[in-house]
Amino acid sequence: MRFLPTSIHGVIDYLWGLSLFASPWVLGFGDVPAAKWVAVVFGVSAILYSMFTAYEFGVLRILPMSLHLILDGMAGALLAASPFLLGFSDQVYLPHLLFGLFSVVASLVTRMEVPLATGHREPV
Template sequence: MRFVPTRLHGAVDYLWGGLLLLGPRRLGLPPGSAEARVAQAAGAGAILYAALTDYELGLIPALNMRQHLALDVAGGAALAAAPLLLGSLPHRRAPLLGFGLFAVAAGLLTRTRPEHGPRRRLAAR
C-alpha cells in the first residue's frame, strides 16, 4: 500500500540528503572515516536524483517516480549494508543502517505518480 504523497517524499528527499551530506559529525561519524564518506556520497546522490525527478519538487524531469523509488530502495539497501561491508565499529553502524532502512521504506510506501501528473520528460531528439 503506497500512501506517502510525492510532494512529501520530495521534501524528505532534500532533508534526508542534506543531513547525510552535511551531518556526519552530528551522526557520530568521525570526519574522513569511511562511514562519513559513504554518508556524504549517499546524501549527494539523493539530492542529485531528487532534482532530476519528475515530481513536485524536482527541477529537471529526467526520471519518473518509479525510477526514483527504485533508486531509493537500492540505495537504501546499500546504505544499510555499508556498515557490515566496511566492518564498522558497533557505535558507527546505527546512522547508516537507520538512514538506509528509512530510504527502503520510503521507496516502498510512496505513491508512484505525482499529483501534477507527469511532466514532459527530457527526450533525445
C-alpha cells in the same frame, strides 16, 4: 500500500539527503573515513537524483518517479548494509542502518503517480 504523496516524499528527499550529508559531523563519526564518505556520497547522490526526478520538487524532471523509488530502495539497502560490507560496523553503524532502512520504507510507501500539475504523470 502506497499512501505517501510524491510532494511529501520530495520534501523528505532533500531533508534526508542534507541530514545524511551532515550526519558525520553532527553525530560525531567524521573521524571514521569510510563511514563519513559513505554518508556524504549517499547524501549528495540522493539530492542530485531528486533534482532530476519528474515530481513536484524536481528541477529537470527527467527521471520517472518509479525509477526514483527503485533507486531509493536499492540505495537504502546498500546504505544500511554499508557498515558491515565496508568494515566500519565496530566504530559506527546505527546512522547508516537507520537512514538506509528509512529510505527502503519510503520507497515502498510512496505513491508512484505524480499529479498532472508537475507536467509528468505515471501510472500506478
